[in-house]
Amino acid sequence: MSKVARAWREYPGKYNLEGTKCGNCGTIFFPRRDFCPKCRREGIGKMQKHRVQREGEIFTFSVIYEAPACNSFLKPYAVAMVKTKDGVLVSGQLVDIELDKIAIGMPVRAVLRKLDEDGASGIIHYGFKFVPIK
Amino acid sequence: MRDVAIIGVGATKFGELWDRSFRSIGIEAGMKAIEDANLSGSEIDGLFIGNMSAGRFINQQHINALIADYSGMATHNIPATRVEAGGASGGVAFGQAVMAVASGIHDTVLVGGAEKMTDLDDTSINTIMDATADAEWEAGMGLTLASLYAMIARRVMYEGTATRDEIASVAVNSHFHGALNPAAQFRKEIVLEAVTRSGPVADPLGMFDCAPITDGAAAVVLCPLEEAKKHTDSYVKVSAIAQGSDTLALFQRPDITRFGATVAASKRAYEIAGITAADISVAEIHDDFSIAGILALQDLGLYKKGEAGKAFLSGETRVGAGKVAINTSGGLKARGYPIGASGVAQIAEITDQLRGKADKRQVANARYGLAQSVGGTGSTVAVSIMEAI
Ligand SMILES: [Zn+2]
Numbered sequence: 001m002s003k004v005a006r007a008w009r010e011y012p013g014k015y016n017l018e019g020t021k022c023g024n025c026g027t028i029f030f031p032r033r034d035f036c037p038k039c040r041r042e043g044i045g046k047m048q049k050h051r052v053q054r055e056g057e058i059f060t061f062s063v064i065y066e067a068p069a070c071n072s073f074l075k076p077y078a079v080a081m082v083k084t085k086d087g088v089l090v091s092g093q094l095v096d097i098e099l100d101k102i103a104i105g106m107p108v109r110a111v112l113r114k115l116d117e118d119g120a121s122g123i124i125h126y127g128f129k130f131v132p133i134k
Numbered sequence: 135m136r137d138v139a140i141i142g143v144g145a146t147k148f149g150e151l152w153d154r155s156f157r158s159i160g161i162e163a164g165m166k167a168i169e170d171a172n173l174s175g176s177e178i179d180g181l182f183i184g185n186m187s188a189g190r191f192i193n194q195q196h197i198n199a200l201i202a203d204y205s206g207m208a209t210h211n212i213p214a215t216r217v218e219a220g221g222a223s224g225g226v227a228f229g230q231a232v233m234a235v236a237s238g239i240h241d242t243v244l245v246g247g248a249e250k251m252t253d254l255d256d257t258s259i260n261t262i263m264d265a266t267a268d269a270e271w272e273a274g275m276g277l278t279l280a281s282l283y284a285m286i287a288r289r290v291m292y293e294g295t296a297t298r299d300e301i302a303s304v305a306v307n308s309h310f311h312g313a314l315n316p317a318a319q320f321r322k323e324i325v326l327e328a329v330t331r332s333g334p335v336a337d338p339l340g341m342f343d344c345a346p347i348t349d350g351a352a353a354v355v356l357c358p359l360e361e362a363k364k365h366t367d368s369y370v371k372v373s374a375i376a377q378g379s380d381t382l383a384l385f386q387r388p389d390i391t392r393f394g395a396t397v398a399a400s401k402r403a404y405e406i407a408g409i410t411a412a413d414i415s416v417a418e419i420h421d422d423f424s425i426a427g428i429l430a431l432q433d434l435g436l437y438k439k440g441e442a443g444k445a446f447l448s449g450e451t452r453v454g455a456g457k458v459a460i461n462t463s464g465g466l467k468a469r470g471y472p473i474g475a476s477g478v479a480q481i482a483e484i485t486d487q488l489r490g491k492a493d494k495r496q497v498a499n500a501r502y503g504l505a506q507s508v509g510g511t512g513s514t515v516a517v518s519i520m521e522a523i
Contacts, residue, residue: 010270031271060292060390062284063337064276068261071276076334079277081285081385089385093276104292115276127275 003118007125012049014127017090017110021050028052028086054110055133056084063099070116082108082130093129107133135236137359138372140520142171143482148350148470149319156192156250157204163351163475164205164246167482171355172365173242178355180240181207181214184227184247185474190262192250201246220266221422223247224477225507225516228354229375232518235356247478248351259347263473266510268383280344282384282511283423284336290391291338296428298338300443302329304427305342305468307451308461312468314453314495319348319470329424343424348470352479362523370488373502374406374519384511393512396433400506403517404435407502411435414458414519415500416487418480420508421465430506431460434517453495462487462495477507481518488522 012018012032019030023046024039030052036043061080064071071077078094080102094102095113108130115125144166146159160183168175183201188194201207202214217227224247231245251259260280264273267282290296306326312318324342332340362369378395381387387394404410411434419430431442431451436458450456463469463483466476484503486492500522507516 013271060285060289062281062288062339063334064278064281065334065336066260066280067276067278068264068273069257072257074276077276079275079281079285081390089388091272091275091277091383091385104288115274125274 004123007123015112017052017054017128019050019052019088020047022046023048028088030088030090052088052090053085056082056108058102058104058106058108059083059089060104061094061102078102080108080130095129096131109133136238138232138235138356139359139362139369140354140372140481140485141357141362141366141369142167142169142173142355143353143485144170145317145352145479145482146350147317148348148472150252151349152252154349156188156194156248157200159250159349159351160201160246160248161204163248163353164201164244167244167353167355173355175206176210177242178207178244179212180231180234180243181205181212182227182231182234182243182245183214183216184224184245184477185216186218186220186223186249186266187262187473188250191259192253219514220509221420221473222477222507222509222514222516223474224352224479225505225518226377226477226514228478228481228518229377229516231356232372232375235358241357243356244353245356245478246351246353247475249472249474250349251347251472252349256347271383272385278336279510280339280423281336283425284339286384286390286429286511287338287425290425290428293391295391295440296443298330299326300447301424301428302326302343303443303446304421304424305329307427307446308421308465308467310452311462311495312464315464315469318464318468319346320464320468339423339425345422345466345471348472350470350472350475350479352475352482354478354481354485368489368491369523370485371521371523372518373409373521374403375516376400376402376406377514377516380513382510382513391429393429393433393508393515395512395515396430396506396508396517399515399517400434403504403519407519407521409502409519413502414504415502416459416462416484416497417504417506418461418463418483419465419506420476421461421467422471422508424467426508427460434504434506453497459497462492462497477505477516480505480507481520484520488520
């Protein structure tokens with residue numbers, strides 16, 4: 001089933017925040033890229049797997065009240081852009097957090113959670129979400 | 135390269151058009167534009183159509199063939215091309231058509247934009263809109279397009295370049311003009327509190343910060359500038375078209391309080407037209423979310439960073455009030471946002487402004503007008519400049 005393949009090939013990024021680092025200039029990319037937009041040809045073949053740091057701080061956030069059907073049971077829920085300790089920005093949901101206590105600069109960590117599922121008998125998608133560091 | 139003129143425009147009413155099909159609204163807009171240009175239709179030798187997602191909205195692919203067929207153009211076997219660039223579909227389609235005429239490949243071209251959205255439920259529609267962001271790493275992680283713009287708004291407020299009230303006043307401005315446009319979806323002025331107290335969609339943005347779900351179509355007719363007079367006395371010159379790109383995902387950019395694609399496209403457009411931002415008297419900008427209006431005015435160079443919000447809140451963006459009138463059509467917020475149609479409808483509004491046909495929302499003595507059409511969170515931006523003759 002194609003949906004399985006689509007989910008499976010992104011596991012390294014979704015589970016482990018695996019991106020890439022350019023062997024030419026050192027820039028870290030998430031999600032992975034096959035070549036470095038800064039180095040272009042000089043970076044081809046020099047991209048290395050790189051796991052982005054799971055800890056970082058909230059760069060900006062929103063609380064979602066109107067959501068796609070697959071996430072409607074979560075409403076309201078929070079999402080954020082997080083600046084990791086690598087200096088890379090990553091987007092994801094914020095969970096285990098009081099919605100009115102969220103603030104820019106708050107330290108968070110990526111954990112593995114259920115993202116959504118393809119109906120009752122379909123596959124369940126897992127991926128990272130961010131939780132506050134107590 | 136030849137100079138290009140817009141010699142006719144047409145549009146349907148925008149709104150929830152339950153009784154109208156995709157093909158019916160598309161054809162109405164095209165026929166009105168051809169009539170406005172004093173053509174019979176047989177002069178048209180090329181068709182371009184901006185459409186984002188007929189495949190998902192009405193389960194119809196191959197939109198270019200459908201429009202060619204039902205506009206009667208297929209009997210002449212003329213080429214028809216559908217352009218998709220998310221919310222910028224209409225603006226990019228216009229640019230492609232201008233290039234076709236400027237290059238000499240085509241002589242008389244019809245550019246249409248159409249979207250039929252209300253055949254689906256609101257949740258499905260929003261899911262399709264969310265797919266103009268990064269489907270894998272934004273929408274796939276639970277983010278919505280509204281939440282991405284909300285996160286931009288949050289960051290803008292945090293950095294202090296606009297307040298919540300200033301952001302909300304973008305919608306107030308669009309509704310002020312929508313009340314003056316008989317073809318607008320919402321012909322009603324609103325007060326600031328109606329926006330700031332509207333039901334939350336993605337905090338800090340509420341329902342009234344977001345453009346509505348709309349059915350509608352718009353079209354314009356192009357020909358070489360030197361041939362425009364043969365058809366009509368009422369035409370405008372296309373001074374520049376330009377387009378810019380940026381990362382698909384918002385989080386891949388170091389600064390989310392500006393759209394680099396708008397900055398790049400407008401800089402190029404001003405160069406081509408041989409003018410500066412100060413020469414623009416009227417502009418249609420892509421206010422799919424209120425915060426986008428703040429970014430647009432700043433990125434287009436019409437206002438300095440931190441000044442756009444003040445301009446909206448003070449009312450100086452209204453027709454006759456300041457140096458540049460913004461969204462005299464009602465913008466995406468009040469005129470309505472039939473996605474692929476909006477970029478073309480903006481061109482039609484600017485054309486009417488520059489040839490003195492904008493009725494109650496007419497900007498006096500406008501020489502240059504600008505249109506900005508945006509896809510996703512600024513991943514594609516088309517900027518066009520028109521000049522009065
Ligand atoms: Zn590099």
